[in-house]
Amino acid sequence: KKEITIAIDGWSSCGKSTLAKALAKSLNFVYVDSGAMYRGVALYALRKDLVSPSHANEEEIIKGLSDITLTFSNNDKGSADLYLNGENVEQEIRTITVSNVVSAVAKIKEVRSFLVAQQRKMGEDGGVVMDGRDIGSVVFPNAELKLFVTADPEIRAQRRYDELQAKGDNVSFDEVRENLKMRDEMDKNREESPLIQTEDAVVLDNSNLSPAEQLQESLKLVEARK
Ligand code: C5P
Secondary structure, eight states: OOOOEEEEEESTTSSHHHHHHHHHHHHTOEEEEHHHHHHHHHHHHHHTTOEETTEEOHHHHHHHGGGOOEEEEEOTTSSEEEEETTEEOTTGGGSHHHHHHHHHHHTOHHHHHHHHHHHHHHTTTSOEEEEESSIIIIIOTTOSEEEEEEOOHHHHHHHHHHHHHHTTOOOOHHHHHHHHHHHHHHHHHOSSSOOOOOTTOEEEEOTTOOHHHHHHHHHHHHHHHO
16 A cells, blocks of 8 residues: 655744654654755855845746745755755755745745645655645645644753754854744735644654654554554
């Protein structure tokens, strides 16, 4: 039997990717980080000066899409790095500079259809765990398992802050918290495929769960759907 598809959506920095990676590893599924793809397009737009935190030149960004090739390639850490036109941009797409403009790029309808088509292709054979904001609602509405991950906003900000500090990214806690708040607002209120919790999604609040506990809970749900 064909393997199932797992869609993981939720707020910014709530541990979606940690869970998605762990699930993919334990099930031997492919993990796809859809947010990395939006970050890749945002980085392209930043480099061409087509976006700032307050404005996106939508027309030029849309024109630029035909020049963008995004690919994932496995790294030696057991995950995959994003490549933008052949260049490894994995580090750069995680910076706060990109985080500050990505939601303005992700709300452009043409950007979304450009990426959604590629995401559907990557998951067409099942055996995939994909995380993002519209995976259960738009990309894979028929996914056998949909998880909606959430956590207390302060805890999310702290986790992301610790992550950036560990990478040597010298950013203040307040800036991280403001960025999460801003992205959540934009992602939830945009016209094109806003972040929603679908009716068939299982809500997972991981404020007080360790990554291992979160994985255990999710694996039980997977078992129930096999
Ligand atoms: O998942 P991550 O936080 O890296 O995503 C970065 C941004 O990309 C989100 O804040 C959102 O604006 C956008 N995104 C999206 N749809 C997805 C994944 C990410 O709009 N499926």
